[in-house]
Amino acid sequence: MEIISRLPRHVACVMDGNGRWAAQRSLPRTAGHEAAEAAVIDIIEAARSAGIKWLSLYAFSTENWRRPAGEVDILMRLVRRAIRKHAPALHTRGVRCRFLGMSDPRIPPPLVRDIADLTTLTSDNRQMTLTVAFDHGGRRDIVEAARSLIHAAVPAEQVTEATFARHLPYSDTPDVDLVIRTSGEQRISNFMLWQVAYAEWVFPPVLWPDFRATHLWECLEAYRSRQRRFGDVRQSTATTGEAPR
Amino acid sequence: MIQTTADKTVDVFGPDSMLRRFVNDARWGFAVARATVLEAAHPQIGTALIENSTFVTHPWRRLRNTLVSTQRILDTDHRVRNRETARLNRLHARISGTDSQGRHYNAMDAEARAWVIATLFESTVTMCRLSGQSLDRPALERLYAEFRTFLALLEGNSDRLPPTLREFWPYYDDVIEHRLENTEAVHVILYRLFANVPAPPLLRNHPAVWAAGRAVAGPVAAAITIASLPEPFCRRVALPDLPGARALMHGAYLTAGLATRLLPSSWVHVSTFVSLLDPDHADDSGPWQTVRRKAGQAAAMLRLMTPAPDKVSQATRSADQFFAEVLDQTGDGYLAWPDLAAMAREIATRLDLDEQDEERLYTAYAAWWRELQTHLDTGGDGRVTRQEYAASAVSLPSLGLVKIADVLFDVTDLDDDQAIDVQEYQRLFRTAFHRDLTGRADSYSRSAFVREFLSFMSGQQHSTAYNTLLS
Known part of the structure; x- marks a missing residue:
């Protein structure tokens, strides 16, 4: 049971490389997004069967709105189609789905409706929690939390890391233990900035549409081989995924 | 006694x-x-x-x-x-x-x-x-x-x-x-x-x-x-x-x-049934909460599994539906003063207005009614048909509607800071702050409020929030 005991509790994926995957095949960028769907489903299932309790996927950032309108439009349609297609399977597998971000008025109302429905449908599931960062920005979340603190009139001396974290969206989400960024790019890209503070990062060169369960297992293996210290030079073991708070 | x-x-x-x-x-x-x-x-x-x-x-x-x-x-x-x-x-x-x-x-x-x-x-x-x-x-x-x-x-x-x-x-x-x-x-x-x-x-x-x-x-x-x-x-x-x-x-x-005799009293409480039928107005407690949540989940599943309707019918509400659900409050197929009075009555009830504000609201509705009669009642029968409304409602000066929106803004803006914040908004619409109204700000200015109300009432723009209020 060594694998289970050293499994990260919370894995996050920055799904990078769709455009390059399409370009390599002389296809439009949107073909890459389309191909990404299979990888998403494969990874959700692989993570769930591996026993990972929290999985976060970076689907669309606040900066992604700068992309050409046509591409954004197709992306929105693809997300909607994927939600409708996979909702029953996700529900029957006990996956609780949540969406982080989702505040831009440009998100089409039917998609908002479907996302709300998927969230409602799966709200009681506890097998695994899937957080899809959609229209997400890590800095924005921090700003929102600060606003929320001010609105709640929390006295300055009571603002600690723990109280601050309670004002972040989905404050029950544990810190991320492992971030996987595909396509070899090595940037944070404004992703869950607060939650990734102590995360281990792996950068597999494979492009996201080609990312499969075997790649995920390799990443989990890489995580296990690392020594997590959380800034402490004396301790040099414990890759249990439990960060000290 | x-x-x-x-x-x-x-x-x-x-x-x-x-x-x-x-x-x-x-x-x-x-x-x-x-x-x-x-x-x-x-x-x-x-x-x-x-x-x-x-x-x-x-x-x-x-x-x-x-x-x-x-x-x-x-x-x-x-x-x-x-x-x-x-x-x-x-x-x-x-x-x-x-x-x-x-x-x-x-x-x-x-x-x-x-x-x-x-x-x-x-x-x-x-x-x-x-x-x-x-x-x-x-x-x-x-x-x-x-x-x-x-x-x-x-x-x-x-x-x-x-x-x-x-x-x-x-x-x-x-x-x-x-x-x-x-x-x-x-x-x-x-x-x-x-x-x-x-x-x-x-x-x-x-x-x-x-x-x-x-x-x-x-x-x-x-x-x-x-x-x-x-x-x-x-x-x-x-x-x-x-x-x-x-x-x-x-x-x-x-x-x-x-x-009534055998079940726990909270199960057969009338508000339990009302909240079951109308989840938007329910609090989050009570024995039916689980039933309501399960019903909500079943409804969500049903919506996700039924084929997605085409884009147009989702994005815009048909004129007939708007007329039937929002304008024709009495259901007689025409728009007349009792319909407008019913809207005023509903808003006054919802916000529990005092006599003065209620009077202002009715006066504003009356002004709108005079405007509608003057410009739209081409048949001269004292009421407006759906066709008459659809033909020229958009081209009206809508001064009456602006007046109504003004009153609505004043009575909703309780702290008089010329902006409608989250709590005030919830009091009016009994629903969460509407995301497409907020943008980046967390309040709602008078001009934005009036604009939104006008486009909703002339049937140009769909609004979930106003639907919960008037339909």
Whole structure:
């Protein structure tokens, strides 16, 4: 049971490389997004069967709105189609789905409706929690939390890391233990900035549409081989995924 | 305990009020449905209902308002009671007129109002009788006294109801025998309302599910109600006597009575049922919470599994639907002053406006009505058809609408900071801050509010928030 005991509790994926995957095949960028769907489903299932309790996927950032309108439009349609297609399977597998971000008025109302429905449908599931960062920005979340603190009139001396974290969206989400960024790019890209503070990062060169369960297992293996210290030079073991708070 | 004036310091209904207990009992729904039919057979009330009431098009909203209003009148705090009775009286004072046959009606008519209370009392007694719960004489007298107190709170006195229970029954029989008529409203309730009752908010997105359930439940509800009505009344109004209807009615009442006695009281509380049907207005507690959550999940699953409707029908609401759900509040197929008055009434009720603000709101609606009449009523018949509205509503100067939006903004902006914040917004729409209105800011300026209201009311822009308010 060594694998289970050293499994990260919370894995996050920055799904990078769709455009390059399409370009390599002389296809439009949107073909890459389309191909990404299979990888998403494969990874959700692989993570769930591996026993990972929290999985976060970076689907669309606040900066992604700068992309050409046509591409954004197709992306929105693809997300909607994927939600409708996979909702029953996700529900029957006990996956609780949540969406982080989702505040831009440009998100089409039917998609908002479907996302709300998927969230409602799966709200009681506890097998695994899937957080899809959609229209997400890590800095924005921090700003929102600060606003929320001010609105709640929390006295300055009571603002600690723990109280601050309670004002972040989905404050029950544990810190991320492992971030996987595909396509070899090595940037944070404004992703869950607060939650990734102590995360281990792996950068597999494979492009996201080609990312499969075997790649995920390799990443989990890489995580296990690392020594997590959380800034402490004396301790040099414990890759249990439990960060000290 | 007969009191003819509202006591300002004590709970006039007493701490163990029977009326308060019945009103919170879900089976009182049977009594109210039955009483409504008897009220509608009163010529004045029947005409007023047909001409002004929104109960056919918006029965669930009407039910919720009635429930809230009754609970406020039965409140132990005299300020809540007085505020509500004053508001109801102002509301009723605006409902008067002449129907197409030249008959006058007035919602402030003392005799008609006494009849409303009489039907509610008698229907409550009948409800107890039919569900196998007998009320002894002292209990009957006490209940009657409480109903008279209720009337006294509304009217200032209860002179129009006989002083004793002994005198009440001859009065009741006399009205049934000689005063009631076969009005249009009776037929609308029994045959149109029950058969076409729109989906409660919970099932609004599932017309097929609702239509299938209603095809059975509608005729059953009508049969149960008819079978429970007094025989002389059924004879006069020529209501059908279907075989098995009485057994069905007895079964329904007995089941409801048993449920009241056997189930935990919080399960059969009327607000539990209302919150079940209308999740938007429910709090997050109570035994039905799980049922409601599961129902919500089933609805979500159903929506996700049904093929996605095409983009156009999702994005824009059809003109017919907008006209039927928002503009034509009384459901007669036309836009006329009673429709606008019903909107004003709903907003005034929702925000519990004081007299001055209520007057401003009605004046603004009246201004809009004058504008509509001047520009749109090409037929000159005093009302606006859907075609007339669709043809030129967008091109109107809409000064009346701007006035309404202004009043709406003022009464919603409680702290007077010229912006509507999250709490104020929720008070108006009873829903979360609408995401497409907020943008990056967490409040809502006057100009943005007016703009949004105008585009919604001219049917140009869909708004979930305004739908919850006016449809």
